[in-house]
Amino acid sequence: MSSSNLTMPSLSKLSSRSFIAPFQLPNPNSSTPPCRSSTTQIQCSLRDLRDRIDSVKNTQKITEAMKLVAAAKVRRAQEAVVNARPFSETLVEVLYNINEQLLTDDIDIPLTKVRPVKKVALVVVTGDRGLCGGFNNAIIKKADLRIKELKALGLDYTVISVGKKGNSYFLRRPFIPVDRFLEGSNLPTAKEAQTIADDVFSLFVSEEVDKVELLYTKFVSLVKSDPVIHTLLPLSPKGEICDINGVCVDAAEDEFFRLTTKEGKLTVERDLVRTKTTDFSPILQFEQDPVQILDALLPLYLNSQILRSLQESLASELAARMSAMSSASDNASELRKNLSRVYNRKRQAKITGEILEIVAGANALS
Numbered sequence: 001m002s003s004s005n006l007t008m009p010s011l012s013k014l015s016s017r018s019f020i021a022p023f024q025l026p027n028p029n030s031s032t033p034p035c036r037s038s039t040t041q042i043q044c045s046l047r048d049l050r051d052r053i054d055s056v057k058n059t060q061k062i063t064e065a066m067k068l069v070a071a072a073k074v075r076r077a078q079e080a081v082v083n084a085r086p087f088s089e090t091l092v093e094v095l096y097n098i099n100e101q102l103l104t105d106d107i108d109i110p111l112t113k114v115r116p117v118k119k120v121a122l123v124v125v126t127g128d129r130g131l132c133g134g135f136n137n138a139i140i141k142k143a144d145l146r147i148k149e150l151k152a153l154g155l156d157y158t159v160i161s162v163g164k165k166g167n168s169y170f171l172r173r174p175f176i177p178v179d180r181f182l183e184g185s186n187l188p189t190a191k192e193a194q195t196i197a198d199d200v201f202s203l204f205v206s207e208e209v210d211k212v213e214l215l216y217t218k219f220v221s222l223v224k225s226d227p228v229i230h231t232l233l234p235l236s237p238k239g240e241i242c243d244i245n246g247v248c249v250d251a252a253e254d255e256f257f258r259l260t261t262k263e264g265k266l267t268v269e270r271d272l273v274r275t276k277t278t279d280f281s282p283i284l285q286f287e288q289d290p291v292q293i294l295d296a297l298l299p300l301y302l303n304s305q306i307l308r309s310l311q312e313s314l315a316s317e318l319a320a321r322m323s324a325m326s327s328a329s330d331n332a333s334e335l336r337k338n339l340s341r342v343y344n345r346k347r348q349a350k351i352t353g354e355i356l357e358i359v360a361g362a363n364a365l366s
Contacts, residue, residue, distance in 0.1 A: 044342075046343065046346055046347060046350070049339060049342060049343040049346065050343065052339055053336055053339045053340060053343065056332050056335050056336045056339065057332075057336055059328075059332050060329055060332035060333060060336065063325045063326075063328040063329040063332060064325070064329050066131070066321070066325045067322050067325035067326050067329060070318045070319075070321040070322035070325060071322050073186075073318045074222070074315055074318035074319050074322060076187075077311060077314045077315035077318055078219070078315055080187070080188075080311050081219070081308065081311045081312060081315060084304070084307065084308060084311070087304065088301075088304045088305075088308060091297065091300065091301050091304060092301070094293075094297060095294065095297060095298070095301060098290045098293055098294050098297075109291070109294060109295055109298065110204070110205045111201070111204070111205075111233060111234060111235045111298045111299065111302065112234050112235050112298065113234055114234050115207075115210050116210065117155060117210045117211045118155065118156060118210055119155065119156040119157065119158070119208070119209045119210055119211075120150055120155055120156070120157045120158075120209060120210070120211045120212070120213060121157070121158050121159075121160060121179065121200060121203050121204075121209040121211070121212045121213070122143060122146060122147070122157060122158070122159050122160070122213050122215060123160045123162065123196060123200060123212065123213070123214045123215065123232065123306075124139065124140075124143045124159060124160070124161050124162065124163075124166050124215045125139070125162045125163060125166070125184075125214070125215065125216040125217070125309055125310060125313045126139055126140065126161070126162065126163035126164075126165040126166035126169075126313075127163055127164075127165050127184070127313070127314075127317040128163055128164040128165065128183065128184050128185075129164075129165075129317075129321075130165070131321055131324060131325070132317050132318075132320040132321040132324055133320045133321075133323060133324040134320075135217065135225070135316060135317050135320035135321075136163075136165040136166070138217065138225075138227050139166075139215060139216065139217050139227045139313075140165075140166065140169055141227075142215055142227040142229070143159070143166075143215050146213070146215065146229060147159075147176070157177070158177045158178065158179045158203075158209065159176060159177065159178045159179065160178070160179050160180050160182070160196065160199060160200065161178055161180070161181050161182065162182045162183075162184055162196065162310075163182075163183070163184045163313075164183055164184070167181045167182075167183070179199070179203070180199055182195065182196065184310065184314075186314075187314075188307060188310035188311050188314060189307075190303065190307055192307075192310065193303050193304075193306040193307035193310060194303055196306050197299065197302050197303045197306050200212045200232060200233060200302075201233075201299065201302070204233045204234070211231065211233065211234070212231075212232040212233035213229055213230065213231055213232060214229070214230040214231075214232040214305075214306070214309055215227065215228070215229050216228065216230075216309040216310075216312060216313045217312065217313050217316040217317070218312050218316070219312045219313075219315040219316045219319065221319075222319045222322065222323065223319075223323055225316035225319060225320060230305070230309070232302070232305065232306075233302070235298050235301065235302060
């Protein structure tokens with residue numbers, strides 16, 4: 001097969017999924033034509049092809065390193081979620097037990113007060129960085145869809161944006177009312193969650209909004225994450241967390257991932273872990289008024305749910321980045337293989353041409 005009939009892989013498909021170096025710019029001091037590409041063939045000099053192969057090789061090293069860094073970070077993010085789960089579940093048990101004692105009482109707690117909905121606050125949690133596939137785009141689309149639904153219902157809304165990507169998106173759209181812009185961090189803390197909780201608490205208690213919804217990306221596995229919507233306020237006295245359709249999304253199982261070596265290469269294995277919590281004692285008696293305890297625990301529970309959503313969103317972002325960098329590394333390897341094939345065939349054709357010229361010259365002299 002001649003070098004003029006060599007085909008090139010679809011670059012549009014490659015660049016849409018991965019992080020690949022662009023074509024090398026031509027050297028102004030070189031007499032060879034610049035490296036050109038089309039949908040049918042690659043037209044480059046041997047020197048340009050060597051530079052291109054080296055560029056793709058360096059890019060592949062970068063994407064492999066970013067993949068391993070994201071894999072290590074997603075494990076730590078998962079551990080943070082699972083370590084906080086016993087506290088959250090025990091808190092739910094306490095709330096449920098107190099609620100059982102107050103079933104016959106008429107209590108008035110601001111965070112559990114249900115009133116006719118006229119205005120909704122949307123807390124949208126996005127990432128701070130790119131190179132993570134469609135992670136940020138998915139949650140932003142979910143927020144846009146929810147805004148359209150609220151408009152169709154004739155309800156007012158306001159947005160609390162958490163994360164640089166979401167902030168830049170809403171800043172470019174001044175027609176969307178935003179109450180506050182907040183930036184995330186590499187490791188969510190209770191202090192950051194408290195900042196969000198204080199904001200939504202003041203909006204809800206002052207009756208500026210009648211409902212608060214939390215939009216974030218729930219971590220499912222390394223290759224899957226689901227944008228979800230939780231009704232954050234009003235809280236249920238039992239501590240239940242469900243989506244806007246009444247479907248509970250909390251699970252008692254988590255997936256752990258660890259880096260191992262397989263056939264000389266680093267790979268990721270998964271383990272399924274179920275978190276155990278102690279049962280709440282039915283004979284436990286409260287010295288204080290249960291209403292006071294419930295009034296103190298519900299804000300704490302609100303804070304824990306927001307912190308949980310930040311941790312889940314971070315784990316989903318890191319998993320998406322690891323998957324995107326893995327695809328980029330695979331695409332770089334394929335591109336380097338194709339470029340090497342073209343380079344070898346061009347070099348072979350050039351050597352063959354030189355040999356033919358020598359033979360023809362020798363025959364002419366004889």
